[in-house]
Amino acid sequence: MTPKVLVITGATGTGKTTVQNYLVSHYPVTKVITHTTRPPRQGEVDGVDYYFETPASFPQNHYLESVVYAGYHYGSSKEGLARGFKRAPFDAIVLDSAGAITYAQELGDQAVIIFLTVSQPDKLAHRLSKRGDDEHMMAQRLASAEYRRDLTMPLALQGKAIQLNNDDWQQTQIKLDDLMTRLQRDEAIDS
Numbered sequence: 223m224t225p226k227v228l229v230i231t232g233a234t235g236t237g238k239t240t241v242q243n244y245l246v247s248h249y250p251v252t253k254v255i256t257h258t259t260r261p262p263r264q265g266e267v268d269g270v271d272y273y274f275e276t277p278a279s280f281p282q283n284h285y286l287e288s289v290v291y292a293g294y295h296y297g298s299s300k301e302g303l304a305r306g307f308k309r310a311p312f313d314a315i316v317l318d319s320a321g322a323i324t325y326a327q328e329l330g331d332q333a334v335i336i337f338l339t340v341s342q343p344d345k346l347a348h349r350l351s352k353r354g355d356d357e358h359m360m361a362q363r364l365a366s367a368e369y370r371r372d373l374t375m376p377l378a379l380q381g382k383a384i385q386l387n388n389d390d391w392q393q394t395q396i397k398l399d400d401l402m403t404r405l406q407r408d409e410a411i412d413s
């Protein structure tokens with residue numbers, strides 16, 4: 223089996239972290255933890271959900287790529303990917319679309335990009351609210367240019383990313399199971 227990085231991307235609330243958690247709990251997949259200066263949400267734990275950084279500590283890491291998203295810094299490291307591959311043949315990382323483009327460029331076929339969508343983006347606020355997001359942070363996020371950008375697949379990912387609709391979680395699990403079966407057989411994946 224060829225080691226692959228599963229890059230899960232899409233707009234806020236489309237279900238990237240939910241998909242990552244599903245893959246990690248059902249398949250030989252290691253979660254890659256990224257770094258951020260965003261404050262933790264209720265229940266988030268340092269070293270589990272993110273490495274939570276300060277504006278002073280963030281630049282001290284070695285990033286494969288880093289972005290500013292809705293006013294906070296986020297970055298992923300080569301060391302994080304290598305750590306994952308020591309434990310399992312697949313890594314799973316959650317990135318915004320700018321990060322996903324960098325991974326597609328840097329890793330080529332080693333990166334399997336999954337671009338999540340929903341049919342009714344106006345319902346995403348309800349998902350975030352149910353997740354327990356702070357109302358102010360949620361409004362800031364939904365007003366950001368990055369949120370609007372990530373609602374549709376960027377040109378640079380077309381032909382490279384698999385678009386996966388996550389309106390219905392039961393259906394999404396079936397599609398993920400199908401994808402993982404094909405990857406574990408080293409089959410070619412159509413974008």
Ligand SMILES: Nc1ncnc2c1ncn2[C@@H]1O[C@H](COP(=O)(O)OP(=O)(O)OP(=O)(O)O)[C@@H](O)[C@H]1O
Nearest residue numbers: 233234235236237238239240349353388389390391
């Ligand atoms: N198919 C679905 N139907 C309804 N709710 C869902 C579905 N998938 C995920 N959710 C819920 O939506 C909320 C947001 O999901 P999640 O945190 O995975 O999104 P995300 O894309 O990682 O968001 P962000 O980019 O803001 O971190 C969670 O409460 C999750 O349980």
Ligand SMILES: Nc1nc2c(ncn2[C@@H]2O[C@H](COP(=O)(O)O)[C@@H](O)[C@H]2O)c(=O)[nH]1
Nearest residue numbers: 256257260289291296297298316317318321
């Ligand atoms: N390009 C990168 N994007 C990242 C990284 N870590 C997370 N993210 C993305 O940021 C937004 C906001 O995340 P949230 O946890 O505050 O909701 C989301 O799209 C994540 O996918 C990273 O290291 N690089």
